[in-house]
Amino acid sequence: MFNPVDPKVSFPEMEEKILAFWKERDIFRKSIAIREGAEEYVFYDGPPFATGLPHFGHFVPGTIKDIIPRYQTMRGRKVDRRFGWDCHGLPVEYEMEKELGISGKKAIEDYGIAKFNESCRSIVLRYTKEWRSIVTRLGRWVDFDNDYKTMEPEYMESIWWVVHRLWEKELLYEGYYILPYCPRCSTVLSNHELNLGGYKDVHDPSLTVKFKVRDEADTYFLAWTTTPWTLPSNLALTLGPDVEYVKIRDGVENYILAKDRLAAYYRDPQEYEVLKSFKGSELTGISYEPLFPYFKDLAAAGAFKTFNGDYVTTEDGTGIVHTAPGFGEDDYNTLKDTGIPVVCPVESECKFTEEVPDYAGLFVKDADKAIIQRLKDEGKLVKRDSYLHSYPHCWRCSSPLIYRAISSWFVDIGKIKKSMLAANAKISWVPSHVKEGRFGNWLENARDWAISRNRYWGNPIPIWKCDSCTEKVCIGSREVLKEKSGIFLEDLHKHYADEVTFPCSCGGTMRRIPEVLDCWFESGAMPYAQNHYPFENKEHFEAHFPADFISEGLDQTRGWFYTLTILAAALFDSPAFNTCVVNGLVLAEDGKKMSKSARNYTDPVKVLNNFGADALRLFLMNSSVVKAEDLKYSDEGVREVLKSIIIPLWNAYSFFITYARIDNFDPSPLPENPENPLDRWIMSEAERMTQEVIAWMDGCDLQKAIAPMVEFIDLLNNWYIRRSRRRFWKSGNDEDKAGAYRTLYRVLMRLVTIAAPVIPFITEEIYLNLRDETMPESIHL
Numbered sequence: 026m027f028n029p030v031d032p033k034v035s036f037p038e039m040e041e042k043i044l045a046f047w048k049e050r051d052i053f054r055k056s057i058a059i060r061e062g063a064e065e066y067v068f069y070d071g072p073p074f075a076t077g078l079p080h081f082g083h084f085v086p087g088t089i090k091d092i093i094p095r096y097q098t099m100r101g102r103k104v105d106r107r108f109g110w111d112c113h114g115l116p117v118e119y120e121m122e123k124e125l126g127i128s129g130k131k132a133i134e135d136y137g138i139a140k141f142n143e144s145c146r147s148i149v150l151r152y153t154k155e156w157r158s159i160v161t162r163l164g165r166w167v168d169f170d171n172d173y174k175t176m177e178p179e180y181m182e183s184i185w186w187v188v189h190r191l192w193e194k195e196l197l198y199e200g201y202y203i204l205p206y207c208p209r210c211s212t213v214l215s216n217h218e219l220n221l222g223g224y225k226d227v228h229d230p231s232l233t234v235k236f237k238v239r240d241e242a243d244t245y246f247l248a249w250t251t252t253p254w255t256l257p258s259n260l261a262l263t264l265g266p267d268v269e270y271v272k273i274r275d276g277v278e279n280y281i282l283a284k285d286r287l288a289a290y291y292r293d294p295q296e297y298e299v300l301k302s303f304k305g306s307e308l309t310g311i312s313y314e315p316l317f318p319y320f321k322d323l324a325a326a327g328a329f330k331t332f333n334g335d336y337v338t339t340e341d342g343t344g345i346v347h348t349a350p351g352f353g354e355d356d357y358n359t360l361k362d363t364g365i366p367v368v369c370p371v372e373s374e375c376k377f378t379e380e381v382p383d384y385a386g387l388f389v390k391d392a393d394k395a396i397i398q399r400l401k402d403e404g405k406l407v408k409r410d411s412y413l414h415s416y417p418h419c420w421r422c423s424s425p426l427i428y429r430a431i432s433s434w435f436v437d438i439g440k441i442k443k444s445m446l447a448a449n450a451k452i453s454w455v456p457s458h459v460k461e462g463r464f465g466n467w468l469e470n471a472r473d474w475a476i477s478r479n480r481y482w483g484n485p486i487p488i489w490k491c492d493s494c495t496e497k498v499c500i501g502s503r504e505v506l507k508e509k510s511g512i513f514l515e516d517l518h519k520h521y522a523d524e525v526t527f528p529c530s531c532g533g534t535m536r537r538i539p540e541v542l543d544c545w546f547e548s549g550a551m552p553y554a555q556n557h558y559p560f561e562n563k564e565h566f567e568a569h570f571p572a573d574f575i576s577e578g579l580d581q582t583r584g585w586f587y588t589l590t591i592l593a594a595a596l597f598d599s600p601a602f603n604t605c606v607v608n609g610l611v612l613a614e615d616g617k618k619m620s621k622s623a624r625n626y627t628d629p630v631k632v633l634n635n636f637g638a639d640a641l642r643l644f645l646m647n648s649s650v651v652k653a654e655d656l657k658y659s660d661e662g663v664r665e666v667l668k669s670i671i672i673p674l675w676n677a678y679s680f681f682i683t684y685a686r687i688d689n690f691d692p693s694p695l696p697e698n699p700e701n702p703l704d705r706w707i708m709s710e711a712e713r714m715t716q717e718v719i720a721w722m723d724g725c726d727l728q729k730a731i732a733p734m735v736e737f738i739d740l741l742n743n744w745y746i747r748r749s750r751r752r753f754w755k756s757g758n759d760e761d762k763a764g765a766y767r768t769l770y771r772v773l774m775r776l777v778t779i780a781a782p783v784i785p786f787i788t789e790e791i792y793l794n795l796r797d798e799t800m801p802e803s804i805h806l
Contacts, residue, residue, distance in 0.1 A: 069601075081658060092646065175554070205218075207426055213431055230412070236248060250342075255351075255389075261330060261356075269285070383395075433475045435473040436473060476543045643784055699767075
């Protein structure tokens with residue numbers, strides 16, 4: 026009845042054979058089709074970019090996103106699993122720029138926006154075949170044939186509907202703020218994107234500069250900065266209202282600085298004489314001479330005076346902050362509503378404009394050296410140091426960011442924050458601390474979301490402005506645009522949408538604003554857009570929202586989880602998902618970030634080919650990485666899983682088959698009340714394992730769900746089989762021997778059924794040999 030078992034099986038080869046079986050028999054599709062009409066379990070899959078290959082960072086959530094749907098399917102539910110692709114955004118543009126040998130916005134525009142966008146389209150799905158191959162080899166069942174793509178017209182049109190609904194709810198506005206900005210990419214980043222690129226320790230020049238007090242001989246304010254390039258845009262100095270300042274004499278000059286900072290500038294108090302003490306609140310409204318001449322005329326508007334700000338401390342510098350409202354949020358807020366204009370003399374690639382003629386055309390940071398030398402030559406430089414600090418970098422190209430004043434379109438988070446917090450309260454997070462911790466804290470402090478990007482390959486913001494008056498119109502569908510313009514767009518991308526104009530009631534022409542949407546907006550809208558909602562599939566969407574389950578890495582608490590939550594709260598006053606499993610980072614064995622250039626980890630495909638997918642899946646899932654903690658990957662760790670779990674399971678199965686073939690064992694009937702206490706004990710343990718696994722799997726706690734399986738494999742091998750061997754070795758076929766066979770058969774079938782979602786290959790292989798003709802053709806059915 027049973028086929029012989031190779032005790033020295035190659036697990037990777039066995040897995041390839043199972044993959045072929047699944048494909049030939051169409052098992053994945055059948056697992057969904059046979060549950061038509063059953064209760065549904067709804068899963069949303071976040072879209073990756075296909076411009077790079079999958080890596081360990083994709084393997085962890087990918088495995089979680091396979092195990093939970095497999096489990097729910099085996100519990101009788103219908104689980105559709107639709108893959109998706111993030112097709113837009115700077116990662117794609119950046120890749121295309123490298124291929125074309127161009128860099129920056131001007132070079133793209135010279136090349137031609139339409140041609141550039143079509144080039145981006147051509148590479149977006151470059152690695153989809155490789156993704157399909159690797160994801161399938163990992164054992165993940167997901168529908169690649171019915172995938173969604175964020176660049177498809179139907180998907181893009183649903184995004185327009187989302188923008189229009191925000192517009193109708195007065196949650197969308199155009200504002201002028203200080204935002205993180207990438208000079209290389211020439212566009213803003215939203216605050217949640219700051220954490221994606223990470224902060225890196227960098228050395229910047231730190232300067233102490235003297236500002237001459239107007240109408241007071243030889244007296245200067247000492248101010249500190251780590252951004253010399255912003256000094257030409259200085260319009261004010263800011264002091265802490267409760268900070269104690271002193272006016273000191275140093276030689277023939279008088280300096281004003283915080284008393285607590287004197288020791289940072291003078292080793293010996295004998296080097297200076299204190300002339301007077303003040304509170305910062307006493308030092309407001311004092312005029313000083315501009316450091317540079319470029320904006321000196323703004324003195325008439327109230328510039329070049331001292332102000333108070335609660336953010337000023339005495340931890341660094343002089344306790345007096347150089348204030349350039351075009352390049353700092355605190356600076357901007359200090360001078361807000363004072364009538365002093367914001368100056369920001371840089372262009373899209375952060376090179377100085379002709380407003381600063383001495384440095385025009387220079388990238389701002391490249392101007393530091395010349396500015397410092399000029400200050401030194403003019404006798405305005407008091408002290409120069411190097412300052413090591415943590416500084417944000419772009420998540421797309423790793424360039425250091427610049428904070429600058431810029432116009433952008435925002436979602437008003439303040440208006441929907443209560444709804445977002447209420448949505449979070451309904452979500453079950455694994456691990457639970459994410460709810461009130463990393464995600465909850467982020468929501469509490471969330472700022473308005475900058476959703477516009479000054480780029481090209483993306484979904485155009487569907488807002489048209491009149492070129493003659495202030496009229497603005499937000500378009501929510503292609504039909505509405507056709508009604509106004511007579512044109513039905515088959516393709517909604519920028520180089521097509523920008524060509525569409527229509528008359529304004531004033532006689533002017535309505536033209537689309539130039540920005541495209543943040544690609545995080547598109548992924549956050551995937552519950553609606555993947556269904557072309559509300560234009561199609563309205564009932565289907567409403568029956569499948571919110572999702573029962575999603576899963577991604579911890580970084581997505583400020584990425585996809587966040588944008589899903591914003592849009593669901595804004596549109597439906599609801600969470601977008603009910604349960605979220607959050608995984609940590611997979612690091613190299615030395616605890617450092619995995620890096621291709623450093624070659625500090627094994628190629629994941631090689632791991633699959635050497636050890637098999639089951640061993641890798643079990644290594645990853647039976648670790649703290651499924652609890653949002655970091656995991657140091659090592660081949661040795663996977664090898665140990667093979668040795669201590671996978672091979673013992675195979676050995677138990679091999680033991681049974683070897684002796685069952687010798688004795689021509691027929692597994693029926695299965696035991697109900699075995700007489701041997703060992704049989705009763707192992708059956709009881711199998712039942713205990715089953716109940717524990719179900720309880721933990723229902724709560725999506727994979728590590729705790731796997732522990733009883735691992736424990737049972739140990740009990741089966743080292744207790745039950747070891748202490749029952751003589752029962753199988755008997756020459757006769759008495760009832761005790763038959764009971765041992767029936768018991769071992771029963772618990773093996775129970776074990777592989779329970780473990781199938783986690784280690785789908787070896788369990789399928791064992792099941793196919795143990796099953797009889799009355800059973801389903803696959804364990805996963």
